[in-house]
Amino acid sequence: MTIRESKRLWLACGVGLGWFLLLLWPLLGIKPDTLEFAATFKVFGYVAVAAVFIMFFYQVKEAGYLDAVGRPAKQATNALGRAYDKAPTWLLLGIVLAAAIVYPLVTGRYAHDVAISVLIYVCLGLGLNIVIGLAGLLDLGYIAFYGVGAYTYAILSINYGLSFWLCLPIAAVIAAIAGCIIGYPTLRMRGDYLAIVTLGFGEIVRLILNNWMSLTNGPNGILSIPRPELxxxxxRSLSSMYYIILGLAVVTILAVYRLNYSRIGRAWEAIREDETAAELMGVNTFLLKLLAYAMGATFAGFAGAFFAARMKFVGPESFTFLESAMVLAMVILGGMGSIPGVILGVLALVALPELFREFELYRMLVFGGAMTLMMLVRPAGIWPAKRVGRRSEEAD
Incomplete structure (x- = not known):
């Protein structure tokens, strides 16, 4: 590393620390009755020391002084990677599934609650992954289908006494119909226009849920929704509810995997890469994009019905744009089009913040910084999808 590059990196580090101080002081230093500096500089000191240590370690590594240590570690990592590639897929999946089944038996109530939230978002993330990751359609109102599924089960169970297991496919079908209704007039648009229109439709659904008093009870929501029975x-318990959502998540993963590697999945990928070329090759782009919306909405409907059964209450405030943004962030952070990537994105955005709940004052600040750093270091996501085939410009 040259002296000029070293100076540039240290200058960037100094500027970043300066911006961090400007953001940190309003959070810790501005009090209702006075201005404080001690707490701000204490936290800033820890972060500055850590940043300087990381920069120093990085420059030593780039200079080659750590090759004697790094070479064996790299060889060990490569050996683990080769062992992972050689291991049968069914064995790895069996280990993961066995760990998921045993999980409630060795953890407490709080861990069950977090795991249920993770699995709900896995269903939502994989459903949105069909729309965004496979078909390449930016949907900012996806959470509306989640709300449709939740209210479908709530209304049918309260007003008509239908069981959860009967309402589950009905909620999925109605959510898919809602996806077709929203998708039909919007999918002729592309890019930013599609995103804006889907955002508008998502808000329309939320306002309908909030104002249709005779059907949804408006902002008061629907109470006393029955739990599933078999x-x-x-x-009744969270551990028993965990196994229901685990089953729904496994079904969702298998369904999305099969769709991904089917002819329909290949057609979605063709539309994502170049819609005009796909249409010239005979792909019915409009019908397949509508199908992507319907399939994504189906899995959101499953998750919504379970959410209503778990909470025993649904209200419009649970289905805001912020929820759509969170699910979208999970898909992008994990890796669009990648099933393992979406699962890792959900874990990063749902489970990890819970581990740092003790640092409630700082965790969202650290969380935002980590998200920014991740997008700079790995813009394709934590586990990007493997492209089938290779482009000519990639070979160059």
Whole structure:
């Protein structure tokens, strides 16, 4: 590394620390009755020391002084990677599934609650992954289908006494129909225009839920939604509810995987890469984009019905644009088009913040910084999807 490059890196580090101080002081230093500096500079000191240490370590590594240590570590990493590639897929998936089944038996109530939230967002993330990751359609109102599924189960169970298991496919079908209704007039648009229109439709659904008093009870929501029952057994505990959403998540993963590697999945990828070329090759782009919306909405409907059963209450405030943005962030952070990537994105945005709940004052600040750093270091996501085939410009 040259002296000029070293100076440039240290200058960037100094500017970044300056911006961090400007953001940190209003959070810690501005009090209702006075201005404080001690707490701000204490936290800033820890961060500055860590940043300087990381920069120093990076420059030593780039200079080659750590090759004697790094070479064996790299060889060990490569050996682990080769062992992972050689291991049968069914064995790895069996280990993961076995760990997921045993999980409630060795953890407490709080861990069950977090795991249920993770699995709900896995269903939502994989559904949105069909729309964004496979078909390449930017949808900012996806959470509306989640709300449709939740209200469908709530209304059918309260007003008509239908069971959860009967309402589950009905909620999925109605959410898919809602996806077709929203998608039909919007999918002739592309890019930013499509994103704006889907955002508008998402807000329309939320306002309908908020104002249709006779059907949805408006902002008061629907209370006393029954829990699922099976052969007389009522799923009351969080651990029993965990197994229901685990089953729904496994079904969602298998369905999305099969769709991904089917002819329909290949057609979606062709539309994502170049819609005009796909249409010239005979792909019915409009019908397949509508199908992508419907399939994504189906899995959101599943998740919504379970959400209503778990919470025993649904209200319009649970289906705001912020929820759509969170699910979109999970898909992009994990890797668009990648099933393992979406799962890792959900873990990063749902499970990791819970681990740092003790640092409630700082965790969202650290979380935002980590997200920014991740997008700079790995813009394709934590686990990007493998492209089938190779482009000519990539070979160059």
């Amino acid at each position: 052969f007389g057994y009522e799923f």
